[in-house]
Amino acid sequence: MKSRLAGIAAVAVAALATVGLTSCSGSAGASTSGHVSYWLWDANQLPAYQACASDFHKANPKITVDITQIGWNDYWTKLTNGMAAGTAPDVFTDHLSYYPDFVKTNQLLPLDDLVTKDKIDMGQYNPGLADLWVGKDGKRYGLPKDWDTIALFYNKKMTRAAGISDQQMQNLTWNPADGGTYGKVIAHLTIDKNGKRGDEPGFDKNSVVTYGLGLDGSGAGNGQTEWSFLTGTTGWTATNKNPWGTTFHYGDPRFQQTIAWWAGLAQKGYMPKLATTVGASVADSFGAGKAAVNSNGDWMIGQYKSYKGVDVGIAPTPIGPDGKRSSMFNGLADSIWAGTKNKDDAQKWVAYLASPACQDVVAAHAVVFPAITEATAKAAAAFKAKGVDVSAFTTQVKDKTTFLFPITDNATKVSGIMQPAMDAVVSGQAPASSLTAANNQVNALFH
């Protein structure tokens, strides 16, 4: 009797184990022959690249591209995880702040052979974009797909009510001492619950209804959308050289003055407190009428235009002390994972992504600016057809007022130091001069 029951128990356990095993005959992530897996994060661009993929399949019937879209919040963890696990995609959309670390850990396939073999013309891209993807070792790790700059999104109803014309918005000036007309406009657009504007006597900074300027976050070490377009006009650069700088300049007075002015907006009540931005979307707050002006990138055009009942204007970033505008110029590229089992097909797909054939298709979808100069013009026309004037973004490229995203080693560690340091300054817990100590910490990473 005893043994029979023990037998039943054993069978039960075995049965459970089999359930566990049979229900798991899933496939591993690595691509089979004839399939190229491709990852991207921006869902808005998914239809454009799906169109590219089906065109590519028509031209190469033996190769099918499987596109997976994963939101930005999970993209990098999943990608790194996939590289460690051996299940990363053959080809993926790569970002400048991540690729140096991938190169360091030998996760990317150099594309130099492909460029020579297919005679891909690096001159067809907007100047500078292709060079961003040449590693410290002189090898090329990505082919440019698009670019972005920064501009000011503003609520036209609010500027009209404040007596500020579109003409004025297009020609703002800024300096770190008094903020220039940019600072004046931000103050004037701020309204408290009694209807008093930020530059009027009796303004109550503790009960603001509409902030002049929205806040996304402290911007950590690069402030791409938050403050880099201001620091860029002061002659300040983040590193001693770019790419592959080894000394950071967060101790520079020009940088600290700019940050002090910008962080001061929050203390004056012209910009939300940092704490209120946690878990909130800066664009949603703009859509809700809680901020009149937002500095943001061109990838956000669709988002800003989607809010019902909000008339959105787009103005270029202000002209700074050096008499020019400035914007960070960031570009994405497609890279091949070194662990791909399908190198030839992956290379064909990357070459196609970087070609006018695909980038013209992307341009026609009017979601981003493709890297190829001619395709950029086509994208601008496509945006115009949708009723969006994107000149505020393109003017920076036309006038050559852009500077490149700072590419360095240790990008994640730099961000790990600068995020809390900048948060402390923007939330008013530390003076801008405290960034000198953070700068020393950052530079110690390289020496």
Next chain:
Amino acid sequence: MTETMTLTTGSSRRRKPFRWSRALGWIALGVAIAASILPFYWMLRTSLSANADLASGSGSLLPVGFNIGAYLRVFGLQSQADAMAQGGSGASIDFWLYMGNSIVFATITTACAVFFSSMAAYAFSRLRWRGRDKVFGLFLATVLVPGIFTALPNFLLVRNLGLLNTMAGLVLPYLFMTPFCIFFMRQFFLNMSREIEEAAMLDGAGPFRVFFRIVLPNAAAPLATLALLTFMGQWNEYFWPLLVGTDDSSRVLTVGLGVFKSQSPQGAPDWSGLMAASLVAALPMLIMFFVFGKRIVNSIGFSGTK
């Protein structure tokens, strides 16, 4: 709050004199109910709103721009163009597949963990051997180890076993015992009278027969409670499935719903889609509670009077 006010006056009219303590009790109860119901209402309200209207109508108690597009999105019934026009990501989501994966994952892990843990708990409560309590203490101490510490070694192990992206890899770390389950069941077994077991043993039943025929049936109530708790925990599990289950065959619902989060840096999430998906994902839990909740409470009461 108006509800609590009427309740307060109602009760004071019936029972004189008016008692502040009672009124305060009702108010506290009302606040507690509101605090637990309102978030769900807000999810419902947001899920029935249009993304484009949400920002401008953020103060509205009723859905703004009422539509059920978010639910169509959740069940994958909306075309990509429509989804994107309404602020969705346009990414496809195979809701029923992920739901099925979630059910398989939660069921297997719950069944195994509860079964093995109750066996272990029974051993810890009945068998006597040197150092038993010390070993049990050590076992219990592992509750203090945060899951994140074991995630990496577990991940490497599963990778080396070649089980990434499989259901086996997904369930493996949860399959055997968890300290909490053992503790929970051991406490119950310690309080269970031994006389019945001893009687059974005198009649010739071995430990397995005693365990399956006498101990487990008597422990039905705590087992059900434990299973429910474990199932809920497993249903909500996110980090491990995110690490291990990346392809469709092993992606559970919590991970699959990630498509409703923000798609680009600084981008806003698809709020109405996210809320609709969260509500739908929470439904099985709510149903389980409605079906089994009362029975569990009843049986706990029952076993208390035995």
